[in-house]
Amino acid sequence: MERMTTVSVDAGSGPGRKAPGRPRDARADEAILEAVTALLAEGQSADAISIEAVAAKAGVGKATIYRRWANKVALLTDAVARMKGPLPEPEGKSARDDLVMLVKQGRAKRMERYSKVTACLLPEMVRSAEMQAVYQAATEPRREVMRQVLRRGIETGELRADLDIELTLLMISGPSIAQNMLNWNPNVPEDGYAEKLVDALLRGAAA
Amino acid sequence: MERMTTVSVDAGSGPGRKAPGRPRDARADEAILEAVTALLAEGQSADAISIEAVAAKAGVGKATIYRRWANKVALLTDAVARMKGPLPEPEGKSARDDLVMLVKQGRAKRMERYSKVTACLLPEMVRSAEMQAVYQAATEPRREVMRQVLRRGIETGELRADLDIELTLLMISGPSIAQNMLNWNPNVPEDGYAEKLVDALLRGAAA
């Protein structure tokens, strides 16, 4: 009923109102969302995920899921939102070092699962503009962090003054995305990937 | 003619033997594969595609599909293989111009549908190493074309002698992939995208 996608379980979380009866088990939320994430990471596409499978993997009754989420989209949205780790905080000393750090994080072990999940949500995103928007909202903060790094680099003179920030964002992140989701070029080694990428980007390819 | 995906259903495709009876309608092959592609482009994930839906959209009986493909993977594989256009042929005069051409083609209108289809196949690729291999085999020739361009650029002195070719491939294609499939950064304009990307890559971002 009052389950609005991202709103927390209890509807009137106002201080005065108190719900009678047995309270909902917070661990169930966690178990359910974790089950959804796990199924997605296994290669189940969004619409291939059955509520039954989620309930089984979470060790939960179907009713418990239906009680908390109005529909599958809401459930998926929450599951995705849960995956976001804390925002990275660049040191601010060297744009180059900050970018290396960000790229490294984008290729970290933790992102492997995230990439699989994203991949399995893609068909849904092709179909639904709403899901597209959810993804955009989830990733925009990280783009903004990188923007700040680039802007600071320009201020300090470490980067060109006429740098196209948006395009540069794409040039930094695009390769990692392609590798994470598609393993697009299996010949690119993992060793020193972040450093090589950033340095190549900074110095250019021309002779 | 002999569709050898994995296991072709037609038995005696031997040279001397001629099959008696009514021959198969070649147009049915086309209609079926086109229907599969259309469904994928609509955002149907690979396993969400039902043979019934394919048959209906192709104007074909289910039996006709089962008669020609042993399983869904074989059908999908053929559908993907059909989408590949002809390989691009760089002029060979200027590495920069050739790269611009390749990037432009990667973002062309025709790739829009291809990207959607790829996106909808991703869950299957996460799950199945076989599907991964199919994708790799389908894209490798295009990577090789780009490799040749880079090698020639190095020979002519237009590009750095110590250029990491594999990494550069990724840096050129990754951004387009991210944009095509995820619309990752909506702020990157379409105008002159290819030229800006290649030139930024060549000249570098450092001051």
Added chain:
DNA sequence: ACATTACGATACGAGTCCGTTCCGTATCGG
């Protein structure tokens, strides 16, 4: 003519998942 195969269409039993409803039990406030 006749055997043979392909065709579109339809029907079939089996299986899965849907969303809901009902259990018996558990856990809260009053």
Added chain:
DNA sequence: CCGATACGGAACGGACTCGTATCGTAATGT
């Protein structure tokens, strides 16, 4: 203790897809 709500589990009818089989018809070889 009592009313209220949540829990896991099981069952429900309905909808859908599966892969196969069987129609009557169409198109080829001998």
